Amino acid sequence: MKRDVAIVGAGYVGLPLAQVFAEAGVGVVLLDVEPGRVAAIGRGESYIGDVPSEALGPLVVAGLISATTDYDAVRETDAILIALPTPLSPNREPDLSIVLGAVKKLAGRLRAGHLVVLESTTYPGTTREDVLPILAESGLQVGKDFFLAFSPERVDPGRTDWTTKTTPKIVGGITSACTERACALYERALMTVVPVSTPEAAELTKLLENIFRSVNIALVNELAQLCDRMGVDVWEVVEAAGTKPFGFMSFKPGPGLGGHCLPVDPFYLSWKAREYDFYTEFIELAGKVNENMPYFCLEKITRALNSIERSVKGSKVHLVGVSYKADVGDVRESPALKLIELLQAEGAVVSYHDPHVPELSAHGLASTDLSGALREADCVAVVTAHSGIDYGRLAEEARLVVDFRNATGKAGSTNGRVWKL
Numbered sequence: 001m002k003r004d005v006a007i008v009g010a011g012y013v014g015l016p017l018a019q020v021f022a023e024a025g026v027g028v029v030l031l032d033v034e035p036g037r038v039a040a041i042g043r044g045e046s047y048i049g050d051v052p053s054e055a056l057g058p059l060v061v062a063g064l065i066s067a068t069t070d071y072d073a074v075r076e077t078d079a080i081l082i083a084l085p086t087p088l089s090p091n092r093e094p095d096l097s098i099v100l101g102a103v104k105k106l107a108g109r110l111r112a113g114h115l116v117v118l119e120s121t122t123y124p125g126t127t128r129e130d131v132l133p134i135l136a137e138s139g140l141q142v143g144k145d146f147f148l149a150f151s152p153e154r155v156d157p158g159r160t161d162w163t164t165k166t167t168p169k170i171v172g173g174i175t176s177a178c179t180e181r182a183c184a185l186y187e188r189a190l191m192t193v194v195p196v197s198t199p200e201a202a203e204l205t206k207l208l209e210n211i212f213r214s215v216n217i218a219l220v221n222e223l224a225q226l227c228d229r230m231g232v233d234v235w236e237v238v239e240a241a242g243t244k245p246f247g248f249m250s251f252k253p254g255p256g257l258g259g260h261c262l263p264v265d266p267f268y269l270s271w272k273a274r275e276y277d278f279y280t281e282f283i284e285l286a287g288k289v290n291e292n293m294p295y296f297c298l299e300k301i302t303r304a305l306n307s308i309e310r311s312v313k314g315s316k317v318h319l320v321g322v323s324y325k326a327d328v329g330d331v332r333e334s335p336a337l338k339l340i341e342l343l344q345a346e347g348a349v350v351s352y353h354d355p356h357v358p359e360l361s362a363h364g365l366a367s368t369d370l371s372g373a374l375r376e377a378d379c380v381a382v383v384t385a386h387s388g389i390d391y392g393r394l395a396e397e398a399r400l401v402v403d404f405r406n407a408t409g410k411a412g413s414t415n416g417r418v419w420k421l
């Protein structure tokens, strides 16, 4: 079967996107550097929670999805979508090396008629200033011989009410012909496509969305720390404010930001802004408040243990949920990892239970049985509230609970052994 689309990067973004195109009858080849991932796709086995193997398998058998490590695969496709990681460097600057390394490989294989779309989250200007010059080395002219656009991915892993297919897709091309080509491709598989005037507008749209979340989460996290001092239940306040039908949007406090997006993406913009002698203070302030949350969580656990005349040193502290959000297994940038490190540094004996994360090899830990922990731990801390865990029982049986997600709800509020964020 002819492959219409190549997707470079078969991860949380690339694999669901391939599924959506394939289900619309568009043939897709996934290109990934990990041979294990390529082999798994070939067997119809998914490693991404949002794409069940039961859905992937038949698409592979029907020839609508294939996978390879060979960049030559893009020679036969009409479109190339790039869904590669955009991390921060150790000194917290944008690291585009993976994306630009791949673009260099694509440039040597670019041909007349190709459409290239960057989907990775990045700062405004990346598509025009960084990607275009590399592709232009092919000698082909953008908007005439080949087409280039930016279209951010907005997927929220684990979410079922809005998916890759139903979430409106923003598209901004280098020229209007580029925008039209890219819109026409996405309209084959996605329900709503929203063109914007430039790639920069599309790039900044995605960053605005993530910064909006980061800033609002920081606001409630700061409020949670004030409420702690004032003896007010922040969860009750947030819930009560959420009853206002207009002019307010609820964000919940928690142990800090996690995942590949929120702790990383805003800093792509603050870095770029400096080129314009501009300081994005909301981004920096939100980062500061959110990054402090694991330290605040440690303080809260310390005070809770103190109330039963225990020190952190030598205490058995059991974390429930270590992935960065409920019902997914992704531990990237998870605040639970930071909290584990802080607790271990203070001499706590740390264990954890997470049905989605069998082991944390870098920390020398593996998920243990919750019932045993409820009997043995000095303190149980709910860090990520996965569904399927009986938090009422947890509040009832554990010696001491510190609940950073309000998972124990009313049971926790009336039980003197439960401390809440």
Ligand SMILES: NC(=O)c1ccc[n+]([C@@H]2O[C@H](COP(=O)([O-])OP(=O)(O)OC[C@H]3O[C@@H](n4cnc5c(N)ncnc54)[C@H](O)[C@@H]3O)[C@@H](O)[C@H]2O)c1
Binding pocket: 008, 009, 010, 011, 012, 013, 014, 031, 032, 033, 034, 037, 083, 084, 085, 086, 098, 101, 102, 119, 120, 121, 122, 153, 154, 155, 156, 157, 260, 261
């Ligand atoms: N995960 C999310 O929820 C999400 C949501 C919206 C946007 N994004 C953005 O989408 C982009 C991709 O994120 P992701 O979460 O899918 O990443 P990921 O790490 O899940 O997947 C990236 C894939 O690319 C592969 N890869 C790495 N280098 C490669 C190379 N040179 N050539 C081919 N394959 C290579 C990896 O093996 C991996 O399978 C990032 O910019 C991210 O910020 C992510």
